[in-house]
Amino acid sequence: MNDPIRIGIIGMGGFAGQHHDAVATLEAAGECRLVCTCDPAMDSFAERQQDLRFAERGVRLFTEYQQMLDACRDELDLVTIPTPIPLHAPMHRACVDRKLPAYLEKPPTVNADELESMIEVDSRACKVTNVGFNFIVEPERQQLKQRIIDGEFGDVQRVSYLGLSPRAHTYYLRANWAGRLLLNGNLVLDSCIGNAMAHQAHDTLFWCGTDSLWSWGALTSVDAELYRAHAIEGTDTVFIKAQIAQGPELRIAMSHGCANVAIMRERIECSNATIDYQLNFSNGSCWDATVRWNDGRVDQWSTNGTATLVSNIKRHLDYLRGQFDRPVTTLADSRPFVHLNDLMYLASGKITTVPASMVSVEPMPDGTGDLLHIQNLTEVSEQFVDTGAFPSAQGAAWAAAGGQATPADLPRLLPVVQAIAAEAPINR
Numbered sequence: 001m002n003d004p005i006r007i008g009i010i011g012m013g014g015f016a017g018q019h020h021d022a023v024a025t026l027e028a029a030g031e032c033r034l035v036c037t038c039d040p041a042m043d044s045f046a047e048r049q050q051d052l053r054f055a056e057r058g059v060r061l062f063t064e065y066q067q068m069l070d071a072c073r074d075e076l077d078l079v080t081i082p083t084p085i086p087l088h089a090p091m092h093r094a095c096v097d098r099k100l101p102a103y104l105e106k107p108p109t110v111n112a113d114e115l116e117s118m119i120e121v122d123s124r125a126c127k128v129t130n131v132g133f134n135f136i137v138e139p140e141r142q143q144l145k146q147r148i149i150d151g152e153f154g155d156v157q158r159v160s161y162l163g164l165s166p167r168a169h170t171y172y173l174r175a176n177w178a179g180r181l182l183l184n185g186n187l188v189l190d191s192c193i194g195n196a197m198a199h200q201a202h203d204t205l206f207w208c209g210t211d212s213l214w215s216w217g218a219l220t221s222v223d224a225e226l227y228r229a230h231a232i233e234g235t236d237t238v239f240i241k242a243q244i245a246q247g248p249e250l251r252i253a254m255s256h257g258c259a260n261v262a263i264m265r266e267r268i269e270c271s272n273a274t275i276d277y278q279l280n281f282s283n284g285s286c287w288d289a290t291v292r293w294n295d296g297r298v299d300q301w302s303t304n305g306t307a308t309l310v311s312n313i314k315r316h317l318d319y320l321r322g323q324f325d326r327p328v329t330t331l332a333d334s335r336p337f338v339h340l341n342d343l344m345y346l347a348s349g350k351i352t353t354v355p356a357s358m359v360s361v362e363p364m365p366d367g368t369g370d371l372l373h374i375q376n377l378t379e380v381s382e383q384f385v386d387t388g389a390f391p392s393a394q395g396a397a398w399a400a401a402g403g404q405a406t407p408a409d410l411p412r413l414l415p416v417v418q419a420i421a422a423e424a425p426i427n428r
Contacts, residue, residue: 005032005077005317008100010065010091012039012048014175015105016082020052022309023080027057031317036072038062066094073098078320080313081105082132084177086186089114092129093121101127103316106134106198107341108334110189112410115338119331130316130327131334133202135287137312140303144275144289145206146213153291154271159207159217159244160251160385163197164263164378167256168369172232179232181421187414191235192254194341200264201252202329203277205336207268210246214326216336217244222343225390225402226351229257229359229372233424235351237374239381239390239402240344251388253381257354259362259371261378267385342413345420346405353425354398374398 004027009019016039026032034057039045042063054061062068069079080103081091088108095102108131109115122129135141148156172179180188193201208217220243227237237255244250264279273293280286285305292298312328319327358375375398380391391399 004030005320006035006075007032008035008068008072008076008079009037010068010079010081011083012037012042012045014082014084017048018309019080019082019313020048022313024052025310026314026317031314032078033057034059035075036060036062036068038065038068040064065091069094069098069100073100076100078103078316084175085110086177086183086188089118092118096121096125096129099126101125101320102129103132103313104129104331105132106202106334107131107194107337108331109338110194110341111187112335112338112342112413115331115335119335122331127320128327128330130312130319131329131331132309132312133329133334133337134199134309134312135203136206137315137328138287138303138306140287140289140301141203141206141277142213148207148268148270149210149213153268153273153275156207156210156246156248156268156270158249158251158267158269159204160267160269161197161200161204161254162263162265162267162381162385163192163200163252163254164258164261164381165192165196165254165256166258166260166262166371167196167230167236168364168371169230170369171256172230179230179234179236181234181417181424187417189234189341189345189417191238192256193238193240193252193344196256197254197264198337198341200266201254201340202334202337203266204250204252205340207266208244208246208248208250210248214333216333217246217248217250218336219243219339219343219407220245221404221406222340222347223390223402223404224344224347225392225399226344226348227257227354227374227391227398228351229255229354229374231426233421233426237354237377238344239384240340241388241390242340242343249388251385253384255374255377255381257359257372257374258377259360259373261373263378339407339410342410343405343407346409346413346416348402349416349420350400350402350423351420352398352400358398
């Protein structure tokens with residue numbers, strides 16, 4: 001595959017639009033060529049087709065993905081699948097059955113059973129499928145992980161993530177699955193951890209995987225409390241504490257129910273040093289790393305902004321060319337993330353609605369919507385990742401205790417989620 005790799009993209013709207021932009025950038029650099037794309041509402045994207053110069057680039061258009069794959073299978077080296085999560089499994093299977101390599105957007109699925117089926121399907125693939133979790137593609141992260149594996153910082157004792165990422169209420173109106181637990185009886189489990197900050201949750205499990213560079217932490221138990229500030233069926237605020245088989249404890253606090261604050265910080269606490277990896281909001285594609293050694297030394301560096309969709313797709317093109325022996329994240333590597341996402345619902349057993357009296361409303365500066373902020377959320381979240389005390393244990397007025405689950409509970413996921421959805425204040 002020394003010539004430009006020939007790509008098909010399933011979809012035009014939503015995140016597929018970013019795939020089109022990324023592939024156009026790589027095509028301009030001579031890395032690939034877009035052969036075809038499809039969308040059931042292709043006619044509604046006429047202006048977008050002009051912007052992307054489809055006619056000039058010779059891109060073939062279809063309204064149905066299987067028709068596209070059948071018509072173009074001999075012209076394709078890769079198919080990207082940036083579609084709604086419930087469509088991932090059948091589309092991935094369609095590519096594998098036609099011996100077409102696939103790049104699958106994250107998360108691959110939210111159903112642990114379905115993931116196992118997808119892993120089995122991928123065992124027959126002509127090339128291993130990549131799952132598009134963003135940040136592990138950074139060379140700096142891989143180098144840091146290797147230093148951890150080599151024991152430079154001592155034993156990994158705890159990994160945590162604090163993610164406060166504001167979303168306006170309009171965020172939940174962008175698609176019929178947004179903020180949903182179920183759609184047409186199928187699991188959706190849209191949430192801050194299952195969607196927007198799935199990348200960072202996957203990162204934490206990468207740091208927990210102390211067996212080798214390409215290993216992720218395996219879960220033995222999960223404790224969780226789930227909340228909602230927005231008028232949605234699902235959760236917008238999660239607190240998770242998990243035990244990892246390799247030894248570390250994992251703590252995650254995430255929320256979209258916050259305003260005037262944005263924090264994305266990964267922390268790895270080792271026996272000899274504590275490492276913070278924090279998003280630099282002045283340059284949203286860069287992360288600042290700080291190592292605070294127990295002896296008082298401090299080391300700092302920043303990434304060079306390579307954690308982009310362009311770099312992720314480019315890395316998979318290089319894998320297809322034989323420059324790497326594996327994708328960055330395989331379907332099997334995604335197993336800890338999918339288990340974590342499922343087990344938090346099984347552990348909590350409910351989603352607690354934060355009373356309106358404990359949620360402040362602040363209009364966005366551009367007037368496009370309102371941001372909600374749960375009372376004392378920042379302080380409660382900081383204390384959770386620092387001490388492991390859940391909001392209910394801290395005495396937060398809006399909190400309610402959750403529970404614990406283990407991987408043995410995974411077969412109960414659907415009925416538990418159905419019961420949670422039945423209690424939701426809004427079903428749309």
